[in-house]
Amino acid sequence: MYGISSHGGPYVPIRAVKVPAVRDGRDFRGRCSLARCGFRRDPGRVTENRPFAAVRETHIGVVFLVGDRVYKLKKPVDMGFLDFSTPELRREACGREVALNRRLAPDVYLGVAQLSDVDDTPGESLVVMRRMPDDRRLSTLVRSSAPVRDAIGRLARVIAAFHTTAERGPHVDVEGTREALAGRWEASFAQVESVGGGVLDPDLLAEIEHRTRDFLAGRETLFQSRIDDGRVVDGHGDLIADDIFVLDDGPRVLDCLEFADRLRRLDGLDDIAFLAMDLERLGAPELGELLLDRYAEHTADPAPASLRAHYIAYRAFVRVKVACLRHAQGDASAADEARLYADIAVRHLRRGAVRLVLVGGLPGSGKTTIGGLLADRLGAVLLSSDRLRKELAGLDPGHHANAAYRDGIYTREHTTRTYAELLRRAGELLARGESVVLDASWSAEAERLLARDVAKRTSSGLVELRCAAPTAVTEARLRGRTGSLSDADPAIAQAMAAAADPWPDAVAVDTSDTPASALAEATRLVLG
Structure with missing residues (x-):
């Protein structure tokens, strides 16, 4: 029978x-x-x-x-x-x-x-x-392309409400620290390396390990802020689509991880990211994005996109480990499953990499336009030296403070102060998991050295871009532009060009064509 x-x-x-x-x-x-x-x-x-x-x-x-x-x-x-x-x-x-x-x-x-x-x-x-009725299992519905967007929205609300009332406290918080998460990652790496021989591409595994460690190394402030904000809860711990049933009166979420309290104590975003990852594994990444978006709305969660991506990668790698263990026990089919989950993990680690992007160039080179467009494309925070310089001087950003080269609010002293504050703010944002685009001329090597130090200190990827266009193009832009925060004119641009330090580490971006073409090139250089 x-x-x-x-x-x-x-x-x-x-x-x-x-x-x-x-x-x-x-x-x-x-x-x-x-x-x-x-x-x-x-x-x-x-x-x-x-x-x-x-x-x-x-x-x-x-x-x-x-x-x-x-x-x-x-x-x-x-x-x-x-x-x-x-x-x-x-x-x-x-x-x-x-x-x-x-x-x-x-x-x-x-x-x-x-x-x-x-x-x-x-x-x-x-x-x-x-x-529960098998035909109402979430995984079954997703595989059959049934309309479940409304159900996903309801599920996000249910999990958000659950997390709102979930147990909290120091004994729960300890599992949400950066060190605790790093320990779980390292344990998984060790297990995969011991049993995953021949299953995963060694280069891919090395990239996953490298990107994970880089993210965690510079993000102590981020994880501490999550604890301080009460985001670490005694949650579910094993949210997968197989164990969720979509009924007429609302979802039923079953089979929490009951046998190990410490594995159930986690950031609420980590908890629900498991299900988002599982939906992606089922071929519906858009449903995973919808789930996380609705969850963030219901919980007023300000988590950066990098943390969302990191938790999805973490959950995918947990499944890599499980699949490798099954493969070592004789299940040949588990090899393909391990590779599938590994691809999800590395894709999200790449997407969630924290970056500091310097977008520099002389006045009229298009750096401010490209910097703004690039920040939007990356989902990064944009900080502009022109705006900050006037803020520090107590001026409205739109107020023109025309002055001769290195005079007025453009003295060496004020410029040094502006760059120092620009990089201080960037460092705080990077430590919280936010990628940052810095729009400034970056004509002095001393300022670039400070930027490199910030990137190193926060274990952030650094990309240096120098916008450039023919002199005739930049001068025409300077004479014809309106609404710019910059006070530079062609004479100041010439003086800055003569005094600028060489910038061999930067990659040139030609801005003489359309902003769209320059943005495409800048995006390629940043994302690789």
Whole structure:
């Protein structure tokens, strides 16, 4: 006799089944029939896709699906990260699973039942649940391209509300530190390196490790701010589309990570990023983006895009580790799965890289136009020396402060002060995970050295771009421009050109054509 998996795969063979007495939701000793336990055979609901009874076995338990109920039995195993070795520990684990999962699905987790043998001897504890309809599983709906955007919005609201009331405190916060996340990454790297030989491209794995460490190295301020803002919660820990059901009265989110508290204590964004990653894995990255956007709206979460991308990458690499372990145990098909998840991880690590981009050049070179367009394209913060210089002088940015070269608010002293403040603000933003575009002339090597130091200190990628155009073009721009914050004219531009230090580390961007073409080239140079 064989059961049929609710996930579409085969169950283990069932040779003989002894059905002990069970009563839903409370300890009960004695015998009872299926009818007394609330089961009624309904021929209309017993279909090829929903057998009346089935069994599913995992490495830590056995799940019995009978009619409209699910019974989950813990195996007597001790795997280090969980210990079900005694009846008392298994009973405690069942109670813990019910209590934690009732936070999101109180009407699904009915309680803990107690088995008894035919001689009334107390037996095993089981988690008792309502059986969910397989055809309403989120993963099934996504794979079939069913319209689920509204459901995704409702799900984001449910998870946001759950996180709002979730347990917090120092014992929870400790798992949200940069060091804790780095430790989990490093543990995964070690496991993949030990069992993933021949599965992943070594260069790809090296890139994932390098990009991860760079992001974490410079972002202590970001992670501390998340803790200070109360963003670290006792959450779900294992949000995947297979365990979410879209019902008419709202989603049901099942199977939180109940056996290891520390793995469930995490940044709320990390928690929901797991599901966003899983939706991308199912071929619907746009649904993952929608989920995270709606979650951010409901929680007023100011997280930078880099942190969102990092958590998606982290969750993908957790699945890389699991797939590599399965492959090492003989599952050949897990190799392709590991590569799929690795591609998701590296793609988001690249997308989430924190960058400092210097966009420089002489007056009229188009640096301010390109700097603004590039910041929009990258989702970066734009800081402009022209605006900041006047702010520091107590002037309205639109006020013209025309002066001779290195006179007025353009003295060496005021210029030094302007660049120092420009880089101080950039450093703070980079430490919080925000990429920054700095629009300034960058004509002095001393100022560029300070910028390089900021990038190094915050483990941020540095790109130096020098906008350039023929003199006739730049002079025409200076004479004809309106609404610019700059006070430079052709004479000042000539004086700046004569005094500028060589800039061999910069890559030239030709701005003599359209802004669109210059932006395309600048974007290519930044993103590679």
